[in-house]
Amino acid sequence: MNLLLLIAILYYLRRNLESKTLLPEWDKIFVRGMIVSFILFGLQFSFSPFKEVLNWVSYGAIFYLIYLSLKNPVFKPVKTLVYAVIPYIMIEFIADLTDVINKPFYEEWEFFFESASFFAFIWMIAMLFVNNKQRKALEKERQNALEDQKRLQISESMKAALEVQVAERTRELMGQKESLEKVLEDLRATQTQLIHAEKMASLGELTAGIAHEIQNPLNFVNNFSEVNNELFLELKEELDNGDIDEVKAIAADIEQNLQKISHHGKRADAIVKGMLQHSRSSGLHKEMTDINALADEYFRLAYHGLRAKDKTFNAKLNSEFDENAGSINVIAQDIGRVILNLITNAFYAVDEKRKSGLEGYEPTVTVSTKRKAAAGEEDELIQISVKDNGSGIPQGVLDKIFQPFFTTKPTGQGTGLGLSMSYDIITAHGGEFKVETKEGEGSEFIILLPVS
Amino acid sequence: MNVLVVDDEEDVKLLFEQRFRKEIKSGEMEFEFAFSGEAALNYLAQHQHEAVLILSDINMPGMSGLELLKKIKEKESAPPPTVVMITAYGDDENYKIAMGLGADDFLTKPLDFTLLKEKLKAI
Numbered sequence: 001m002n003l004l005l006l007i008a009i010l011y012y013l014r015r016n017l018e019s020k021t022l023l024p025e026w027d028k029i030f031v032r033g034m035i036v037s038f039i040l041f042g043l044q045f046s047f048s049p050f051k052e053v054l055n056w057v058s059y060g061a062i063f064y065l066i067y068l069s070l071k072n073p074v075f076k077p078v079k080t081l082v083y084a085v086i087p088y089i090m091i092e093f094i095a096d097l098t099d100v101i102n103k104p105f106y107e108e109w110e111f112f113f114e115s116a117s118f119f120a121f122i123w124m125i126a127m128l129f130v131n132n133k134q135r136k137a138l139e140k141e142r143q144n145a146l147e148d149q150k151r152l153q154i155s156e157s158m159k160a161a162l163e164v165q166v167a168e169r170t171r172e173l174m175g176q177k178e179s180l181e182k183v184l185e186d187l188r189a190t191q192t193q194l195i196h197a198e199k200m201a202s203l204g205e206l207t208a209g210i211a212h213e214i215q216n217p218l219n220f221v222n223n224f225s226e227v228n229n230e231l232f233l234e235l236k237e238e239l240d241n242g243d244i245d246e247v248k249a250i251a252a253d254i255e256q257n258l259q260k261i262s263h264h265g266k267r268a269d270a271i272v273k274g275m276l277q278h279s280r281s282s283g284l285h286k287e288m289t290d291i292n293a294l295a296d297e298y299f300r301l302a303y304h305g306l307r308a309k310d311k312t313f314n315a316k317l318n319s320e321f322d323e324n325a326g327s328i329n330v331i332a333q334d335i336g337r338v339i340l341n342l343i344t345n346a347f348y349a350v351d352e353k354r355k356s357g358l359e360g361y362e363p364t365v366t367v368s369t370k371r372k373a374a375a376g377e378e379d380e381l382i383q384i385s386v387k388d389n390g391s392g393i394p395q396g397v398l399d400k401i402f403q404p405f406f407t408t409k410p411t412g413q414g415t416g417l418g419l420s421m422s423y424d425i426i427t428a429h430g431g432e433f434k435v436e437t438k439e440g441e442g443s444e445f446i447i448l449l450p451v452s
Numbered sequence: 453m454n455v456l457v458v459d460d461e462e463d464v465k466l467l468f469e470q471r472f473r474k475e476i477k478s479g480e481m482e483f484e485f486a487f488s489g490e491a492a493l494n495y496l497a498q499h500q501h502e503a504v505l506i507l508s509d510i511n512m513p514g515m516s517g518l519e520l521l522k523k524i525k526e527k528e529s530a531p532p533p534t535v536v537m538i539t540a541y542g543d544d545e546n547y548k549i550a551m552g553l554g555a556d557d558f559l560t561k562p563l564d565f566t567l568l569k570e571k572l573k574a575i
Binding site: 215216219222223226227231253256257260303304307314315 | 514
């Protein structure tokens with residue numbers, strides 16, 4: 001009987017302590033104890049004289065286990081088992097001991113011992129039952145805690161993995177950002193080069209015009225100088241002759257010629273200065289600029305420039321300058337470049353139409369200025385417009401003409417930057433840039449600049 | 453002799469008037485000025501029967517000297533007036549075109565007035 005109890009206790013210990021996983025060394029002892037107990041249990045049937053001895057051995061084993069359970073902190077979780085078992089085993093032990101020592105006394109009190117044993121047994125079962133329940137609850141709680149911990153661990157590891165991923169992505173993005181920045185830098189450099197190229201291209205267009213424009217005033221300077229030399233000789237002659245009226249007339253001519261020399265000298269000077277301004281790219285500043293003079297200057301330059309390149313080119317040039325247009329605070333070189341660009345485009349448009357061999361077509365380009373009041377405001381605007389009677393701009397192209405690199409010219413003939421740069425310049429001046437066009441009839445580009 | 457000078461530069465008038473001061477004074481030469489090809493044609497239309505020598509610049513806005521030359525040589529009744537072309541560039545291309553159109557002589561800018569006088573007197 002006690003052997004069975006021993007086996008039960010061992011089994012119970014093993015299960016509740018989870019010794020298989022938590023206490024492998026103790027587990028060995030438990031398993032061995034169970035095997036030995038089983039063997040002994042089998043032996044006591046075939047070999048009854050052992051029965052008494054085995055009974056006492058079992059007591060010893062159980063007491064030792066109880067002692068261990070109370071003493072060893074490892075067994076703390078199963079203390080309730082000990083409390084459940086102690087009363088029963090003690091009563092049984094005392095009963096058996098009494099039976100051995102004083103059999104008559106035992107027999108006299110057998111009923112008492114039996115009852116005590118019975119209640120102790122009930123007590124044990126109840127304790128085990130309660131304990132089992134508590135243990136299950138605890139187990140459940142522990143399981144939950146374990147699961148929580150597991151979840152926490154999973155989320156921790158996920159978080160770590162995510163952090164690694166984020167770091168990786170960040171690194172990738174940083175790399176991309178850097179390469180994009182490099183690309184942007186390259187693009188900026190290219191843009192600067194292109195703008196420079198466009199400036200140089202328009203300078204090239206201007207050079208021939210400028211040469212012609214300078215040649216004319218220089219011719220006048222030279223010719224009037226020569227004339228004055230002759231007039232001086234005549235003046236001396238007339239002085240000798242004593243013809244004072246003639247002397248006065250010649251002197252008046254000389255004076256007039258000197259004014260002409262000065263005038264044409266200044267004209268050449270202004271052209272050279274304009275050319276220098278056009279090629280210069282920095283140190284630009286706004287200054288009061290006579291819009292009519294500026295428009296006229298670039299009109300002529302553009303015309304002669306184109307004529308120098310293409311001898312067959314010709315067009316009727318109209319200028320309708322508003323005398324009240326006056327001066328405006330602008331970067332003259334920039335606005336000049338815009339006007340030059342618009343006029344060059346206009347010439348190109350009328351020349352293309354002329355080449356198509358239209359009967360009775362007269363290529364005409366008109367540059368006009370106008371001072372007008374801004375709509376609904378007191379401020380005044382200066383309007384500069386360049387109008388041609390070319391083929392106009394097709395609707396499909398119209399919304400692209402201000403885009404950089406858009407050009408309708410054959411490859412290599414236009415940078416596609418003229419209008420986009422012009423647009424930028426006008427916008428930077430706080431102005432407005434408009435285009436009115438009708439297919440087959442021509443186009444008009446209109447610049448509106450605020451006076452103040 | 454009646455000379456029509458065609459040039460878009462208006463100061464040419466003053467220059468010629470002073471350069472040919474003596475000739476004008478003596479009535480040896482008479483100068484008329486047109487500041488565009490169109491104006492020159494108008495003048496010629498109104499003065500058809502006067503013996504005219506035309507001195508024309510090539511590079512002018514609007515009607516160029518070459519076009520003017522072409523129109524004069526096409527339209528004007530025989531004998532067509534003498535046309536002397538003046539060019540600032542003095543390049544072969546304009547020279548050939550003008551020759552083909554029947555130009556009688558050429559002068560290059562800057563004008564050598566001594567040479568011009570000699571030429572005019574020879575005509």
